[in-house]
Amino acid sequence: MLGDSQRVTAIQRTANVHSTPETHFEIDPQALIDAHRAARAGGPQVAGYYHSHPSGPPEPSATDRAMAAGDGRIWAIIGGNGKIRFWRDMPEGFQSVSYTCSEGPGRTP
Template identity: 60%
Template sequence: MEIAVTSQALAAMQAAAAAAHPREACGILLGEGRCITQARETRNVHPAPETHFEIDPQALIDAHRAARAGGAQVLGYFHSHPTGDPVPSATDRASASGDGRIWAIVAGTDVRFWMDGEQGFTALSFARVDG
């Protein structure tokens, strides 16, 4: 499956990862259908942010409320791997829920997308679109 991602969303993820380094950045992917239009950075509330991430629960609640009110839909999540590759780690695989959401993982300037499916993570291709 291929998804579309705006240049703005890609740049936001890369900027969040650079600013958080050496800690993991994280956030929420917003959009419609198979198009990610926004990457909204959130606080990483995990007690060990150098090696783990946990999206601020209030930010996630707020994003879902905004979606129900007609705003952009929550398509998935992003986080960074400050010292690793942009592929799901053992920790990522253990914390995945198999809910079909999109995960973006940032390592340096490289961003890769994954579908969190019932059978684990599947790599997604993407097309950069203006926005």
Template identity: 50%
Template sequence: MSVTISSSMLQQLLRHAGASPDAEVCGLLFGTRDRIDAVEACENVAADPARTFEIAPKALIAAHRRSRAGGPAVVGHYHSHPSGLAVPSARDAAQAMGDAAVWVIIGGGSSRAWRSDEPGCFVEVDIVMN
């Protein structure tokens, strides 16, 4: 399994994460199951943004409305682990819905992609850059 993303978009995610060394950043991924065509940074409204993330509901609702109106499909999201690795945390697993969403996690200066095919579980997905 793999997901394709442009090197410039991946660099954009790494820069976003690097700009916030003390709090998790987050955003949405748009495209198809196998390809990320666009990314959108979102506000992290979590009560403890140093340890978790929550995409601002307004941003999430607006993205799904645009998708229903013919815009790009929301296929997942990204977030950072400022003091950790690019692997799902226990908190991430608790939030994983098993909806085949792509999770790009940035940590330790790198990024890795995961797919949640079952609630609470992740399978790593190769990132293919174009």
């Protein structure tokens, strides 16, 4: 997810390159490098990451907590029911984040 610490303004899909993608996720490292490089060149920042729990709740799993960097980025998790929740990855653990959606620029009502 691209934007800044308060706003997600764009989504970039990447491959899940983990060997067991049914239960784990690992963002394609090249896509991550490219996104950070684009950010350094003046593009949007890497605001965070999203993934889904196809048969689970939209909450950080034990695996998510083990993998978390505690870097303050936002994680969006899409649950099996289609519900999306946002979390901030803090050093002391994930904190639930409320959010609102707004229309993007250029859209007509």
